[in-house]
Amino acid sequence: MNCCGLLTAQKEPVPLKSVEVELEVRAHVATVVSTLNYENKEDKPLEAVFVFPLPGDAAVCHFSAKIGQTEIVAEVKEKQKAREEYDDALSSGQQAFLLEESDQSPDIFSLSVGSLRPGESASIRLEYVTELAVQADEGLRFCLPAVLNPRYQPRGSEDVCIQVTSVPASLVPYSLSFSAQVSSPRPVSKVESNCPLDALQYLNTEQTQATVKLAAGHKFDRDVELLIYYKDAHQPTAVVEAGQASAKPGTLMGDPVVMLSLYPEFPQAVMSSVTSCGEFVFLLDRSGSMGGARIKSARDTLLLLLKSLPMGCYFNIYSFGSSYEHIFPKSVEYSQKTMEEALKKVEEMGADLGGTEILTPLKHIYSQPCIPSQPRQLFVFTDGEVDNTKEVINLVRKNSGSHRCFSFGIGEGASSALINGLAKEGGGHAQFITGTDRMQPKVMQSLRFALQPAVVDMSVKWDLPKGVSVTALSPPITALFQGQRSLVYGQLTGQSSEAAEGCVTVKYSLAGHPSQNQVHFSLTPAEDTGLPVHRLAARTLIRSLEMEERERKGEQEEGVKKKVVELSVQSGVSSAFTAFIAVNKGDGEVIQGNLVRRNVPTPRMMSCCMPMPQYCKSFSPVIHLMDNCYQSDVSESCLPKQPPRDPLLQLVSLQKASGCWVLDPALAAALGKTSEEVEKPKPASVNQEVWATILALIWLHGFKMDAQEEWELLAMKAVSWLRAQNAPCVTECVEAGNALFGCNVRKDALGL
Template sequence: MITSIATLRPEECEPVPDAGLGALFTERGNLPLESVDVTAAVSGLIAGVEVVQGFRNPHDVALEATYVFPLPDRAAVTAFRMEADGRIIEGILKERGQARADYDQAVAEGRRAAIAEEDRPDVFTIRVGNIVPGERVTVHLTLNQPLPYEDGAATFRFPLVVAPRYIPGTPLDGDQAGGGWSPDTDAVPDASRITPPVLLPGFPNPVRLSLAVSVDPAGLELREIRSSLHAVLQEGTTVSLQPGERLDRDFILRLSFGTSTSLALVPDAGDGEEGTFTLTVVPEQARGAATPKDVALVLDRSGSMTGWKMVAARRAAARIVDTLTGGDRFAVLSFDTVVEAPEGLGPGLSPASDRNRYRAVEHLARLEARGGTEILAPLEQAVALLADSARDRVLVLVTDGQVGNEDQILERVGARLAGMRVHTVGIDRAVNAGFLGRLAGLGAGRCELVESEDRLDEAMEHIHRRIGAPLVTDLSLKADGLDLVPGTVSHLGSIYPGVPLTVLGRYRGDASGALTVHGLDSAGQPWERRVAGSRTDSPATRAIWARARLRVLEDRYAAGDHSLEEEIVGISLTYGVLCRFTAFVAVDSTVVAEGGPGHRVIQPVELPSGWESPVVTAAPMMLTSMAQPQAGAPAPAAPGAAPRFTAGGTGGAAWNMASGTTRGKMRPSGPVPSGARELPRAEIEEELKRLRAAGSLGAADRLRYLADLGSRLAALAVYLGGHAELEALAADLQTGGDVEALWRRAVDGLEALSRSGERRPFWKR
């Protein structure tokens, strides 16, 4: 399936004198997004950020503009407002379905409205409705984000483009969730919301970008400020982008300063009966003792890794293999649409001998980018290899993370990562940091992001230390004079060399007391550190804790625990922090466009810097699927096929990629809490379709078919954590008897289950 995308040559466009830098005029009209302005204030290890997006309607009818954009994956979005025609409309945070209903009603009635929604931890969508002809509308987002810190430097990373993502799965029938280039699939039910059209390479810069960061070390000694991907101007401790930069790569600022062990207690505004704490424990510089370990290295060689990313990924993987010692065992899995291992190594874990490490490095040196990013299968293989090991188990994933089925992956492997250390190495200038951070968090590991080959050596030194034994494990927390709120303390993980332990949580009562961290050092001896608290005024801490708590709950929801939806919505609304189940909506009371918008535009985004042009190369990003097609499904694109270009009506120059078909949705293994999962309507409907198709079989064959169907339904009931109707139908079909009566029972039962399983997912409500 291909969505129609407008295609314009740069020579067909001419500047509009009054429209500002980068605005374009075409017969189809301007692109609606004129400007993006980012202003950040860093104070110690926290950044407060305001993002202002400016939209203009160049058409002669009212416009609805949609913009899909990234934000830092750990950021807490706490405020939203719309400004138009001298009016300021503050956004209200509501349950997502209610916010959408309010927005849709306002737009249909001809009133201005705007809505901000989260689709992934780092992918957001803004819609602005009823921008009248010639009008400019701005929307403002306020957010706070923590800065990761290690080896004496904090990192302020602000993403600026949503990169094209590989979308696996079978296209779904019915209405699409969004207007992107990919159809929704069973593996990525909201694919059409996270796949905005992409500007053709070389298209004139359509958006004016400004970004400025002021740095207050907050009492710490600031030694150096470095920008790794952009040319910047620096005046004192304020850094800003040079004019003319494009929204095509992350903005990265590294701030070198020292930090220290501390416990900050921040009372809530108002009565101060509760508050938020941030505990920071800076580890000693000693390295952990070397212990034999089992390492599974998973390397992405898909088409989106073309160019410098493949070179960096090969180097990174080879460096990891070289760090192994003779007492270790390892496996190397490289993947695109298929999974491959080095020749000469066994199917399981191999001793890390010189010969085996040479074979692995030789295999890595031959890898070239190709194919689709079928990341689930190699992760499952790696988890299976490490599952029964009694040693220290380490899984390392090297990838750009550009996939859309993050929730499916977490559902399949998330629970099985417990007890393993999962380290992710993200290689890209517009990396999917949200997904890689979620994986590393579930596996009590670290996420290292590499934006250039120049940064690789520094990053690999970090990874080398992570793969070795942690300094302190089995961490626990004990309060002294501080009343902690149960269930609010973040995951403790382990302590690694050069990486401070950061723990957030909530407390009741006075802002006084101490916390003691207990654990075991690398020699297995007891270890503890007591930290006295000090009262601090840092309002952003409360929002940052809430966002971290929501992220944990959302990951558990993605892994199958759908009972958490009410709790997620409650925390989001209580603390005023946007999440996937809520949305900010701003609605004006004035009617400005009778009948609603006459034109709708999805803003195309930039091709990420470092991604090779699909016009130039025969092995481009390869977001097309290349698994074997199912019966009746359209054939997938051949390896190396370029994205296809189509013409249509979005109002800007963009290129589009075909989406083929892969294997269907799979269910995870392992125990599932009772009642944790919803009945999968799509699978029930598929069983019903196959049952009707088998109606012409003979009586004996139909009885066998019904028995097999019963066994599948019984397995599905176990997967769901128990389901009375499924279990009853499965038992009847496996008992045997009159084939005609059983056949009617099967059809009626599946039809009833199909109706009862119908529930719109939260992103379509």
């Protein structure tokens, strides 16, 4: 303990006793209710500050506090007014609660619990709604963050921040209970988690409703991640939700709202013709926290990516920490020479560049002119939390016309606001790699998306009965990928006497092929839903307006800000310019004595001994790290020694940029044979490279089918190379190769 230089819970009593979380999932919308139970065990009145992460696109829509038998429900007010009201309440001896979003990042909230009397308990209820993202394997991902990673503060930024004590997870002095209820129009096939769960309980014979709980004794020592799988999840749907009875018709909350969920299925002919052009820019986090297994996995992933790129494209690799580096001054054409040069540099990359300053390398990438007829595809890998999330996302948005951005959050606690925001604003796709997940299959799936032709000329057309109209609440869709969901929100106004059915048609062009998806839906709204669709629609509109506000100046900026505040107050959904405030006017008894301030610790993920970062201390609810004081999360010495390279990666590393392999002792060793064993069965009329390439393909299909997602693209490249050779005796080669390995791989399975 002492080597971490941390204060223990015993030395500084902590007022948070327990956390209860109830999750309700309807199709792909999640409503989360968290109850935080506090108790003041000190002999003085207490003010506690609890800083915690939420999903970046969550809409916080309810906040209340219960003191004894008195419940106080918070109201949404303009942020400065709310802060003043909170301070006034405390100075006049009243209890008050303030919940606000960080100015820098939309996924960090701070909760100030003011004036808890000695021995008094307070129960705080927080509710938010969020859309669940679709993962590579079609599971919907929900994540309850257990840790607030220290956020790296870029040099020169002058923001002030709050001190948060971090303690090893085994000493976290509060407990967690977590339960989930899932319902969907389609059967729930399974629910998986990185934490032990009790068995899934179905509530009906159709298996469209189910409940699941976290097994007892969970330590909250990691994020709780749930993956929910539905049968036939890929059907497009539209849900209409009735407005709030007490709200005025014509307002967002008073009218029905429709949520359209699209899953495009692209023609097979288009999907099989992978584009062979593009500028691929890889941006890799090399901050201290990427040490050990993370940086090794990132190096292996870059190897697979570089081997899978098509001939004729362009590429470059950037890496960043407190400073940044690039392998080439500008993107270069992909060839054997440039690939080898890049791989040599990748092998030397370590987690040795300090902090997480992503803005500067991004600016440098965007300052490079685009290469004609080579669409730019940016891949960003980071395990980090940065303090200037909004600024980073804004930069990607400004450059969204010139590229697509694919983002990867590595490890527990990667900022969902940053990872999802980069992909959403960059018209790409986000992936999270946590626990024992392998990075490679997820990254290769994103490369397949990047190699898909971009969807252009997109339009959404609504056909509604006479007298009913729709106002779009979402920004226009800019990216569609095979098998990926897109959501569109619309506000419905007016009444119709005709048949209550609507239809929406999405048209787009893909590689010159016009395509469309159509969804028919009932206009009869679902009643009594708790308004999650309205709140998500409000959140979507608020986020768009906040982006707009950052780009406006003067009176225009103030006008947009006013709109955000009005919408936030009307919908009860938090924004960058509002906060939840609750004051207990109660029995009028004034609290005596000076307030003691306590910061509630958040669990820390690493148990290794390391110096405690020096946090700075002040009002704003974001955690910062001063430059260079957190060079490394963990020393290399306490990481396990790395095993020798996986045979698959050994074989991949020997492939040439053109797609072929060379018959040499290194290939024989990677295939687990001697040079003589691989050379002897070669048919006399076949050249060595053709034989070596067929052997490599047979070995991949014969022994590594479980990792096919990882090598599929580079195998396609090998097959294209073989076809171009017009080699004789291919059937004979495949038979001889099968005999050598004791396999039974058919020629057509290889694509030959």
